[in-house]
Amino acid sequence: xxxxxxxxxxxxxxxxxxxxxxxxxxxxxxxxxxxxxxxxxxxxxxxxxxxxxxxxxxxxxxxxxxxxxxxxxxxxxxxxxxxxxxxxxxxxxxxxxxxxxxxxxxxxxxxxxxxxxxxxxxxxxxxxxxxxxxxxxxxxxxxxxxxxxxxxxxxxxxxxxxxxxxxxxxxxxxxxxxxxxx
Amino acid sequence: xxxxxxxxxxxxxxxxxxxxxxxxxxxxxxxxxxxxxxxxxxxxxxxxxxxxxxxxxxxxxxxxxxxxxxxxxxxxxxxxxxxxxxxxxxxxxxxxxxxxxxxxxxxxxxxxxxxxxxxxxxxxxxxxxxxxxxxxxxxxxxxxxxxxxxxxxxxxxxxxxxxxxxxxxxxxxxxxxxxxxxxxxxxxxxxxxxxxxxxxxxxxxxxxxxxxxxxxxxxxxxxxxxxxxxxxxxxxxxxxxxxxxxxxxxxxxxxxxxxxxxxxxxxxxxxxxxxxxxxxxxxxxxxxxxxxxxxxxxxxxxxxxxxxxxxxxxxxxxxxxxxxxxxxxxxxxxxxxxxxxxxxxxxxxxxxxxxxxxxxxxxxxxxxxxx
Amino acid sequence: xxxxxxxxxxxxxxxxxxxxxxxxxxxxxxxxxxxxxxxxxxxxxxxxxxxxxxxxxxxxxxxxxxxxxxxxxxxxxxxxxxxxxxxxxxxxxxxxxxxxxxxxxxxxxxxxxxxxxxxxxxxxxxxxxxxxxxxxxxxxxxxxxxxxxxxxxxxxxxxxxxxxxxxxxxxxxxxxxxxxxxxxxxxxxxxxxxxxxxxxxxxxxxxxxxxxxxxxxxxxxxxxxxxxxxxxxxxxxxxxxxxxxxxxxxxxxxxxxxx
Ligand SMILES: Cc1ncc(C[n+]2csc(CCOP(=O)(O)OP(=O)(O)O)c2C)c(N)n1
Ligand code: SF4
Numbered sequence: 011x012x013x014x015x016x017x018x019x020x021x022x023x024x025x026x027x028x029x030x031x032x033x034x035x036x037x038x039x040x041x042x043x044x045x046x047x048x049x050x051x052x053x054x055x056x057x058x059x060x061x062x063x064x065x066x067x068x069x070x071x072x073x074x075x076x077x078x079x080x081x082x083x084x085x086x087x088x089x090x091x092x093x094x095x096x097x098x099x100x101x102x103x104x105x106x107x108x109x110x111x112x113x114x115x116x117x118x119x120x121x122x123x124x125x126x127x128x129x130x131x132x133x134x135x136x137x138x139x140x141x142x143x144x145x146x147x148x149x150x151x152x153x154x155x156x157x158x159x160x161x162x163x164x165x166x167x168x169x170x171x172x173x174x175x176x177x178x179x180x181x182x183x184x185x186x187x188x189x190x191x192x
Numbered sequence: 193x194x195x196x197x198x199x200x201x202x203x204x205x206x207x208x209x210x211x212x213x214x215x216x217x218x219x220x221x222x223x224x225x226x227x228x229x230x231x232x233x234x235x236x237x238x239x240x241x242x243x244x245x246x247x248x249x250x251x252x253x254x255x256x257x258x259x260x261x262x263x264x265x266x267x268x269x270x271x272x273x274x275x276x277x278x279x280x281x282x283x284x285x286x287x288x289x290x291x292x293x294x295x296x297x298x299x300x301x302x303x304x305x306x307x308x309x310x311x312x313x314x315x316x317x318x319x320x321x322x323x324x325x326x327x328x329x330x331x332x333x334x335x336x337x338x339x340x341x342x343x344x345x346x347x348x349x350x351x352x353x354x355x356x357x358x359x360x361x362x363x364x365x366x367x368x369x370x371x372x373x374x375x376x377x378x379x380x381x382x383x384x385x386x387x388x389x390x391x392x393x394x395x396x397x398x399x400x401x402x403x404x405x406x407x408x409x410x411x412x413x414x415x416x417x418x419x420x421x422x423x424x425x426x427x428x429x430x431x432x433x434x435x436x437x438x439x440x441x442x443x444x445x446x447x448x449x450x451x452x453x454x455x456x457x458x459x460x461x462x463x464x465x466x467x468x469x470x471x472x473x474x475x476x477x478x479x480x481x482x483x484x485x486x487x488x489x490x491x492x493x494x495x496x497x498x499x500x501x502x503x504x505x506x507x508x509x510x511x512x513x514x515x516x517x518x519x520x521x522x523x524x525x526x527x528x529x530x531x532x533x534x535x536x537x538x539x540x541x542x543x544x545x546x547x548x549x550x551x552x553x554x555x556x557x558x559x560x561x562x563x
Numbered sequence: 564x565x566x567x568x569x570x571x572x573x574x575x576x577x578x579x580x581x582x583x584x585x586x587x588x589x590x591x592x593x594x595x596x597x598x599x600x601x602x603x604x605x606x607x608x609x610x611x612x613x614x615x616x617x618x619x620x621x622x623x624x625x626x627x628x629x630x631x632x633x634x635x636x637x638x639x640x641x642x643x644x645x646x647x648x649x650x651x652x653x654x655x656x657x658x659x660x661x662x663x664x665x666x667x668x669x670x671x672x673x674x675x676x677x678x679x680x681x682x683x684x685x686x687x688x689x690x691x692x693x694x695x696x697x698x699x700x701x702x703x704x705x706x707x708x709x710x711x712x713x714x715x716x717x718x719x720x721x722x723x724x725x726x727x728x729x730x731x732x733x734x735x736x737x738x739x740x741x742x743x744x745x746x747x748x749x750x751x752x753x754x755x756x757x758x759x760x761x762x763x764x765x766x767x768x769x770x771x772x773x774x775x776x777x778x779x780x781x782x783x784x785x786x787x788x789x790x791x792x793x794x795x796x797x798x799x800x801x802x803x804x805x806x807x808x809x810x811x812x813x814x815x816x817x818x819x820x821x822x
Binding site for chain 1: 363368447453455457526530
């Protein structure tokens with residue numbers, strides 16, 4: 011069983027860390043995992059994305075064309091990745107930054123105002139955790155407790171004060187269920 | 193030992209350190225820079241030598257000097273920087289001193305771009321520097337394999353007094369995967385007999401690559417080739433997937449190899465009996481297993497992130513006995529598994545030929561898609 | 564009175580030799596200012612159509628996208644050699660290189676010394692921002708003692724990593740160098756003075772007087788981890804003492820011509 015997630019947004023939205031969090035968790039629950047960022051001048055231009063592949067066996071390609079899930083943190087990301095989500099997959103949309111509806115009808119769309127949700131929690135830096143939560147709430151990818159544990163383990167000392175807000179954000183995001191978990 | 197999630201570049205740097213790296217010389221270049229940056233912090237911490245050189249030219253010649261002392265030395269770069277090192281590599285080969293080079297290959301030619309590619313195959317595997325020399329080339333496909341091959345690279349370099357190159361593409365350098373790092377090896381205490389150290393023992397040692405007298409040079413060339421034959425006999429490494437009952441075999445190294453693995457699995461699900469041969473040593477090349485497979489299978493597909501450079505080595509091994517087809521993407525474009533799957537399906541369903549050149553057929557098809 | 568009632572007069576516009584497009588430079592980076600100054604000089608001297616630029620490898624690798632003149636792109640450090648090749652074929656053209664400090668003073672030190680010592684009639688715009696910008700902020704030959712970079716994480720330790728190179732001073736010792744000066748881009752006054760120097764450098768080339776180079780102290784807010792304002796202050800407080808502004812080489816021919 012293999013699942014693939016692409017997380018995309020502006021640099022500074024915590025896209026790469028969100029992906030690493032999934033990768034840490036996957037590793038700690040004993041799965042094979044790859045995390046690969048878009049790197050280079052593209053990043054200076056302001057957009058960033060990473061691809062996380064999680065599998066029960068040795069992973070072949072770390073690059074995927076049609077991922078099981080996409081998290082789009084801003085509009086350019088939605089434009090780039092909407093058509094690529096595998097049919098039946100999950101698309102998490104940060105509606106705070108995206109003003110257009112999703113066109114696909116053959117996938118599960120989880121749309122939520124992640125910026126406002128994070129702000130309401132008094133934790134405006136946790137937008138990335140809100141959308142990761144939303145993904146976990148709608149896709150049977152990794153157990154929430156394991157993600158929480160990994161988050162705690164991999165939050166550097168100087169950021170420990172954000173931990174509580176991040177955990178809350180994960181849970182808040184996970185409340186946005188669209189249907190049965192896929 | 194526990195695994196950690198670690199970037200390929202950092203992992204190779206740390207693995208080298210643990211393998212007893214005593215001196216590192218390098219110059220920043222993407223997508224390799226994390227390797228240099230990691231060692232810029234770690235080497236001084238451990239009281240070992242680290243120099244950011246003024247250029248790759250400087251770096252490789254610093255390596256040359258340090259290698260003459262018989263210590264474990266390494267440099268790393270990416271394609272344009274490795275081009276600059278070619279002169280030094282030839283001198284190092286001509287002096288028979290061991291060293292490890294890491295080439296994190298990017299798209300080219302020229303300045304090209306920093307995306308993952310495999311266009312340095314010919315430069316690394318078939319020379320690049322002047323004169324007659326060979327070097328060992330290891331091609332990891334994952335972070336763990338890169339870690340494991342790093343320690344091996346030093347052992348092989350010392351065993352055969354040769355250059356070992358770890359050739360990986362930018363994506364392995366930039367990718368994070370769980371990997372288990374080896375424990376620290378103690379630094380080598382013994383200085384090899386040939387290494388310079390000051391003639392305190394009354395014995396003077398000279399390390400040079402000049403041989404003005406052609407017959408003397410020829411003896412040296414002969415020694416290099418005899419060593420190479422030993423390397424060919426003992427050090428070939430590869431990994432096979434689903435080869436037992438394979439009717440078709442995909443051949444790919446590094447990232448292209450693991451992308452092909454996804455395609456091979458997908459093709460198996462569709463009932464196509466296909467396997468994967470992933471060379472781990474590109475030099476010495478796994479020609480023998482290819483020879484064996486040629487007897488058993490119907491056709492081969494070579495997949496690379498270049499214009500078909502390893503393809504020629506595969507064709508040499510297969511020697512026209514079975515059809516060999518090719519699929520590649522170039523310039524930093526990474527193929528997706530579905531593109532390789534399409535090629536596997538073509539191999540299994542369309543009539544194949546041993547006539548003509550596979551590169552021409554591939555180019556004709558590719559020109560249709562990317563124009 | 565509304566704004567539209569005020570008679571409008573154009574007091575500032577884009578130089579013709581600068582393309583009308585946004586750059587890829589980070590906010591607050593002074594590469595953009597240096598570009599503009601060069602473009603203004605090309606416009607004012609009326610030499611746009613006779614000019615060929617040589618871009619180097621660094622953040623300014625895409626300089627050719629911004630200047631409205633013919634351009635070539637050199638290998639890392641080799642711009643002065645490439646410029647030499649062009650100038651020797653087209654001695655009547657204006658040929659300039661635009662190079663960073665890693666490019667010019669590290670990997671390309673051989674080429675710049677060669678060109679200056681030959682008295683190659685080219686103009687070099689040299690951006691000194693005390694680090695390697697494009698590759699993510701590693702130590703450059705210009706990195707100050709104690710300065711932290713991604714490859715000198717505990718600060719440049721001169722015992723291990725040596726001292727910064729004062730390029731203008733170094734090149735000024737070469738007989739072939741006709742005009743070698745250092746200016747800065749950290750405030751308006753210095754920007755104006757920098758432009759004057761760039762103008763002189765191109766004039767020196769046009770008059771066939773020899774090799775000219777303008778070193779420009781420049782900011783890299785992104786890799787320095789500073790706001791643009793802090794970065795400018797850092798140039799003033801930290802870089803200026805180590806890299807004094809001034810004219811390091813004015814050959815007698817240039818001095819004569821300047822009169
Ligand atoms: C032969 C070679 N080595 C290394 C590189 C990688 N590289 C690209 S830009 C650069 C440094 C640029 O720094 P600098 O010249 O100071 O210009 P800046 O980016 O700061 O403007 C390096 C090392 C390369 N492209 N080619
Ligand atoms: S990295 Fe530094 S030098 Fe390069 S564009 Fe950004 S601020 Fe300017």
